[in-house]
Amino acid sequence: MTAAAFKSSAEAAPQSGARLLVSTLERLGVEVVFGYPGGAIMPVYDALAGSKLKHILVRHEQGAAFAADAYARKSGKVGVCMATSGPGATNLITGIANAMMDSVPMVCITGNVAQGLMGTDAFQEIDILGVTLPIVKHSILVRDAADVPAAVEEAFHIAASGRPGPVLVDLPKDVQFATTSDDYGFHIPNETSRIDHDAVAAAEAAIRAAKKPLVYIGGGVKIGRATEALRAFVAATGIPQVSTLNALGTVPTDAPRMLGMLGMHGARAANHAVQDSDLLIVVGARFDDRATGKLAEFAPNARIVHFDIDASEVGKLRAANVAVVGELKDGIEALTTRMAGGPALDIQPWVEACVDAARTGAYRYDAPGEGVYAPALLKEVSEAAGDAFVAACDVGQHQMWAAMHCRFSRPEAHITSGGLGAMGFGLPAGIGAKLADPSATVVTIAGDGGFMMNIQELATLKRYGIPLKIVLIDNSSLGLVRQWQELFFAENYSEIDLSDNPDFVKVAEAFGIEAFRIDRRDQVSEGIQRLLAAEGPCLAHVVIDPRDNVWPLVPPGKSNAEMMEGS
């Protein structure tokens, strides 16, 4: 029993633990649950029938976890997935790790064998609480049916508060069956974030002393619902910005002083601005190695002002000269107020140099040849879909092309497996995002490698008639691995050939999904129109040259100042 729980009623009619789980989810406002039944969670599935919850039956538990993750990213609510014990639970693991790495609020409910059998190697018994300890924000093993409501409410609170993350609730089968008249609730602790105003004043002083300040925007801004606050700050001060992969769209990618993504596949202007800057204002970012390149040479002349809700991120990889720990929205708003109360910054030469570099270094889309140029196609998809565009990306070259070339007008428009880099994310993520926001034009952008990892979820699309659009960029190989083998392993192409892929159009059609092929540049515009106009789910199979690489590139282990350019 959790210390914060209270007994709200002892008079209620007896209910099973499974029924209490379902009624608690309903009370918490959950609308959609992604899952897959099995032996140790059957009482919960019995209680689900007739509930207000919409259960989406996926075809593999990993699909449930990824869909719940993307549902949370798009809606801002807690995503919920459930699975049975043993293999059902272990199949959730990659999705749980994905949510942990990108700080996504998610509650994962697993059945387990009855408590008397736990520890006996019972059929489908896995210590899922133990297995998932390093990849959850928290986990709760519920040992008494009366504790179910409090445990679930606590799980939701922990998942969504502070720095969000996944919380596992493990329910042994006897707890699901047991009946209780007790109904405990969870007292949500009253946590008020207090911003250290001396630190904000120090941040202001650092900014006023800087000649070359730059904002390094991380995914925490979106998560902390601080997008508007950050936009107001950059509008008020005119400081140029760079974005991490997970923050794209926080400031619209076509905004005048947004220099683009930093890091390994970042924009040249963004990386050079970071290297030149004398002050980095880091907001909800964590100095990931894909963003920083060789850490010792990252932003060598810059002082650091670090805003984060998680104190353990401050100084983890790069010492901060000023740290403002707390809700980003409060911290940034306080800083904007202070900045607005003083004179305008005198940074015009720096801003002009940054903006000029971004303009002269802008990506070009005039690649020679008749073949499809994926960056141009992805750019066109995003522009054709407009502000309704939401990309649910898989992992690989297409993911980097989408990040570099698509237009994102809001951070929720870009859903990607950033920290974990989990292939197979794109299709189930598209399902979750579309269910979270039916009005959005959700486009799954996948490669042929990752698409095959969760291709079974085409059946989920068909079953629920989810009008997801899929752009499958097929280079018949594991492109990003192939690119590294070409550049850094002396063209020793090892196990990257996927030229025996199935005919993806036929595969989609076999699942009952409209599909067509694009293999020439002159088919692109018409193909995009067809894809976006389709009433139901639709797949565009886009064939590209396996030799196409992602450029520019910071070689692994090198400084971001050393970008390579391809031919």
Add this chain to the structure above:
Amino acid sequence: MSNTIHIQIDRADGSLQRLIGLVERRGFHIDGINMADEGAFRRISLTIRGRDAGRCMENLGRQIDRLFGVRRIGNDIIQSEAA
């Protein structure tokens, strides 16, 4: 240099494993453990040292602080003979 940290944790399933796992995963050797019962809590003292010079004890403390059901009480720095 080794360091002893004192932690109070609740008795929930997995809490001990959660704490020990975090310390090792974040790059610290555990040289000694002491544990005593305190009613609904356990009090644990861990003597630890970083696996390499890049491991920051302060940051580990903040990572322990953010675990649920875990409360860090304090730490004593011990100059070990090896250091």
